[in-house]
Amino acid sequence: MGTQKKYVRNSILRMEGYTPGLQPEDGEFIKLNTNENPYAPSPQAVEAMRTACGESIRKYPQPLADRFRTAAAEVLDLSPDEIICGFGSDDLLTIAVRTFCDSGDSIAFPYPSYSLYGVLADIQGARSVVVNFPEDYSLPPELADTGAALTLLANPNAPSGTMISPGEIKRLAGRLEGMLLIDEAYVDFAEENCLGLIRECDNVIVTRTLSKSYSLAGLRFGFALSNSGVIGQMMKVKDSYNVSKPGVEGAVAAFEDQRWLERNVGRIINTREKLVFGLQELGFFCLPTHTNFVLARAPEHAVAKNVFEALWKNKILVRYFDMPRLDDCLRITVGTDGEIDLLLEALGSIMKEEELQNE
Numbered sequence: 562m563g564t565q566k567k568y569v570r571n572s573i574l575r576m577e578g579y580t581p582g583l584q585p586e587d588g589e590f591i592k593l594n595t596n597e598n599p600y601a602p603s604p605q606a607v608e609a610m611r612t613a614c615g616e617s618i619r620k621y622p623q624p625l626a627d628r629f630r631t632a633a634a635e636v637l638d639l640s641p642d643e644i645i646c647g648f649g650s651d652d653l654l655t656i657a658v659r660t661f662c663d664s665g666d667s668i669a670f671p672y673p674s675y676s677l678y679g680v681l682a683d684i685q686g687a688r689s690v691v692v693n694f695p696e697d698y699s700l701p702p703e704l705a706d707t708g709a710a711l712t713l714l715a716n717p718n719a720p721s722g723t724m725i726s727p728g729e730i731k732r733l734a735g736r737l738e739g740m741l742l743i744d745e746a747y748v749d750f751a752e753e754n755c756l757g758l759i760r761e762c763d764n765v766i767v768t769r770t771l772s773k774s775y776s777l778a779g780l781r782f783g784f785a786l787s788n789s790g791v792i793g794q795m796m797k798v799k800d801s802y803n804v805s806k807p808g809v810e811g812a813v814a815a816f817e818d819q820r821w822l823e824r825n826v827g828r829i830i831n832t833r834e835k836l837v838f839g840l841q842e843l844g845f846f847c848l849p850t851h852t853n854f855v856l857a858r859a860p861e862h863a864v865a866k867n868v869f870e871a872l873w874k875n876k877i878l879v880r881y882f883d884m885p886r887l888d889d890c891l892r893i894t895v896g897t898d899g900e901i902d903l904l905l906e907a908l909g910s911i912m913k914e915e916e917l918q919n920e
């Protein structure tokens with residue numbers, strides 16, 4: 562520890578670091594813990610990645626991933642210079658923090674939300690201003706008054722799955738002194754999005770990912786959208802080659818296959834209804850979800866951590882957060898119909914046991 566103290570920045574020594582969800586060996590568990598898509602990615606994307614892994618891999622990729630920017634601009638009706646790509650949307654969050662926050666500046670975000678936000682603030686030596694969500698996860702009015710250089714808002718939010726309307730977010734953007742980054746990692750499972758705000762407000766950035774709706778979490782590909790001035794500044798901060806050749810080619814092919822996306826999103830939304838219904842039947846309270854996961858609060862007679870552990874023993878992995886406001890909940894990713902049937906069946910027996918134990 563003495564040596565570390567000598568060499569490591571104080572802000573790093575003090576911080577905890579981000580704890581990602583568990584990634585066990587393939588096939589070991591029914592994996593409903595990190596909001597991956599249970600369906601395969603577009604066959605066109607798989608083929609494009611395979612080709613990109615051939616002889617041409619000896620060369621560097623396009624530094625700005627122009628092929629993806631052009632393809633995405635076409636689909637989203639934007640200009641390529643309103644798009645920047647990254648190694649997952651986490652990379653774009655890091656780039657935004659480094660672009661807009663000096664050390665000592667404030668970064669504001671609601672709680673509970675994506676726990677990486679506070680970690681990124683710590684790494685940058687920025688001050689986290691944490692504003693609690695109300696019980697119903699509506700927009701906390703205090704978020705507009707923090708004076709932060711950057712405000713981070715996941716919409717739909719994780720881990721609640723809830724959503725704030727674009728109209729309310731536009732009003733928030735208008736009141737903020739600094740930049741507003743809207744993290745739309747789950748937006749393809751929702752009915753609305755905030756893309757239009759990048760043209761209406763000069764301080765708005767939207768981030769998206771191919772990890773969830775496009776079934777490409779392992780590829781690590783995300784992108785951010787804003788006006789060309791903001792994107793130009795973020796370009797200066799990113800690593801020169803922050804996406805790989807297979808990454809760009811896979812992402813282009815996946816994006817061009819919007820029918821594949823729509824089919825899988827439709828299937829997930831159907832299964833989501835069945836999951837929510839099944840959980841409610843077992844006495845769980847589910848917040849309204851606009852994502853590919855559900856935050857379910859355990860009924861009075863059950864202890865969420867025990868339910869998590871019992872599911873684990875049944876080789877079913879969900880997410881448990883030992884944190885205020887979440888420690889009585891489980892976050893469950895929407896899997897295939899078959900996976901959700903097995904989950905609900907296992908939960909049925911576990912909840913009976915819990916009821917007996919806590920009588």
Ligand SMILES: Cc1ncc(COP(=O)(O)O)c(C=O)c1O
Binds near residue numbers: 595675746778782
């Ligand atoms: C709200 C939110 N934002 C961003 C991410 C990161 O996604 P990516 O895989 O694109 O880095 C996640 C991943 O779980 C998330 O939940």
